[in-house]
Amino acid sequence: MSTEPRHPGSGTAPTSGRAKPSPDVETSPSTGDRAAADPPGFELPLRLFLAFRVLIDELHAELARQGHPDVRPMHGFVMQAIGTRGTTAAELGRRLGVSKQAAGKTIDTLERIGYVERGTDANDARRKIVRLTERGVDSLVRSAHIFDNLRARWADTLGEDRLRALESDLRLVTPPDFFHLDVPGWFGGYQ
Amino acid sequence: MSTEPRHPGSGTAPTSGRAKPSPDVETSPSTGDRAAADPPGFELPLRLFLAFRVLIDELHAELARQGHPDVRPMHGFVMQAIGTRGTTAAELGRRLGVSKQAAGKTIDTLERIGYVERGTDANDARRKIVRLTERGVDSLVRSAHIFDNLRARWADTLGEDRLRALESDLRLVTPPDFFHLDVPGWFGGYQ
DNA sequence: TATAATCGACAATGTGGTTGTCTATATAGT
DNA sequence: ACTATATAGACAACCACATTGTCGATTATA
Numbered sequence: 001m002s003t004e005p006r007h008p009g010s011g012t013a014p015t016s017g018r019a020k021p022s023p024d025v026e027t028s029p030s031t032g033d034r035a036a037a038d039p040p041g042f043e044l045p046l047r048l049f050l051a052f053r054v055l056i057d058e059l060h061a062e063l064a065r066q067g068h069p070d071v072r073p074m075h076g077f078v079m080q081a082i083g084t085r086g087t088t089a090a091e092l093g094r095r096l097g098v099s100k101q102a103a104g105k106t107i108d109t110l111e112r113i114g115y116v117e118r119g120t121d122a123n124d125a126r127r128k129i130v131r132l133t134e135r136g137v138d139s140l141v142r143s144a145h146i147f148d149n150l151r152a153r154w155a156d157t158l159g160e161d162r163l164r165a166l167e168s169d170l171r172l173v174t175p176p177d178f179f180h181l182d183v184p185g186w187f188g189g190y191q
Numbered sequence: 192m193s194t195e196p197r198h199p200g201s202g203t204a205p206t207s208g209r210a211k212p213s214p215d216v217e218t219s220p221s222t223g224d225r226a227a228a229d230p231p232g233f234e235l236p237l238r239l240f241l242a243f244r245v246l247i248d249e250l251h252a253e254l255a256r257q258g259h260p261d262v263r264p265m266h267g268f269v270m271q272a273i274g275t276r277g278t279t280a281a282e283l284g285r286r287l288g289v290s291k292q293a294a295g296k297t298i299d300t301l302e303r304i305g306y307v308e309r310g311t312d313a314n315d316a317r318r319k320i321v322r323l324t325e326r327g328v329d330s331l332v333r334s335a336h337i338f339d340n341l342r343a344r345w346a347d348t349l350g351e352d353r354l355r356a357l358e359s360d361l362r363l364v365t366p367p368d369f370f371h372l373d374v375p376g377w378f379g380g381y382q
Numbered sequence: 383t384a385t386a387a388t389c390g391a392c393a394a395t396g397t398g399g400t401t402g403t404c405t406a407t408a409t410a411g412t
Numbered sequence: 413a414c415t416a417t418a419t420a421g422a423c424a425a426c427c428a429c430a431t432t433g434t435c436g437a438t439t440a441t442a
Contacts, residue, residue, distance in 0.1 A: 040338075041334075041335055041338025041341065042334065042338050043358070044338070044345075044361075045243050045247055045250075047365050048239050048246070048361065049240070049243045051236075051361050051365050052243065054365055054366070055236040055239070090420055098399075099400065101422085101423095102400075104421070105399085124407075124408070125407055125420095126407045126408070126419065126420040126421070127419095127421085128420080143233065144231070144233065146232075147232025147235070147236070150232070154364055157363055157364060158360045158364070162360055163360075165353065165356065165357075169353055170235075170242050170357075173245060173348060173349070175245070281389060281390075289429095289430075291389080292390090292391085292430085292432085293430055293431075295390070295391080296429075315389085315438080316389095316437080316438055316439085317388065317389040319389080
């Protein structure tokens, strides 16, 4: 059906594909006993994810335009978790909910592309403090601006009060813990 | 840019949101020129993702209780994309935005755990039609029920009107295409 | 009929996660 | 002070899941 060519994982995903609206699958094979006007239950999680995707994709498209083409969604998230005060691989792993080895690998990548640097801890010879470089901070500053602009665009679309209500509602149904998303193998499964 | 403003939603009375968690990094080191009470721009995407996570995690916890402990988030999504009419690996790959090889592997998994089965196409000897088994359909039926229950719980928390407003708002800022999430290597990057 | 396109399979590869093991360093208990 | 235990980070092996490239079989088309 969708004759559009695929875009592999690299590069910033488009999201503006405007493909087919209706997928071929019935809402629910045999649960037509719900209130008629309600949307299918699985629309809500999908919309939440799509909304997330839209924001992240547009962020990185704009970030690429502003001189940060190599930053991946994961990187920005990790740099947020590193913070301006810096941290260690083990601590970062705990914060993100991944092993310290995985955190270390991501730090390797960020170091290689120049967004973090490793230093030593004067008080603990074991620890190596990971700190954002100037470039790393710059990417976060620009991300903040871009997110603000995206939010403003949503405010134009939805109205400021509706957007605030949306944010408020999301806070009510989500855990207060910000990081610790456990993104790793969460979506996939045992093959 | 995939979000064009349509019509500003008729305002629902906003309720006061709770305090922001404030992770380790400053919102924006030099963007204090926004309205002061606004949340940091990156909270919105994170909340969207967390909300998605909450729904999917609870779905699968309940699904496991109801006799489907092996279904992973990806599986349910893929089965929705397969649909009751069945499809082929190549078509499924296009629909999901992944390669036909990746789609084929996921189909292998679903076949192994008994949720789909492969048949032949009488009209085209190349194609192998993938269809949901009875067990596969059962998992989708239960998923629909569980999603409905989860939605009802959110309606209790937020109020039915607020929830409808949330869904409506999400529709305004997301592309109409349901599937085609390009989940694959999207989050990660080049190491 | 010759040529092109498509399906499904196989192989090789890359990314990103895991566990396990190792050394060096810090810290707590005796 | 000395020893036991815990922790940081590095290295290796492995696994999960995606990618591209290729290939034979089959269908569609010029």
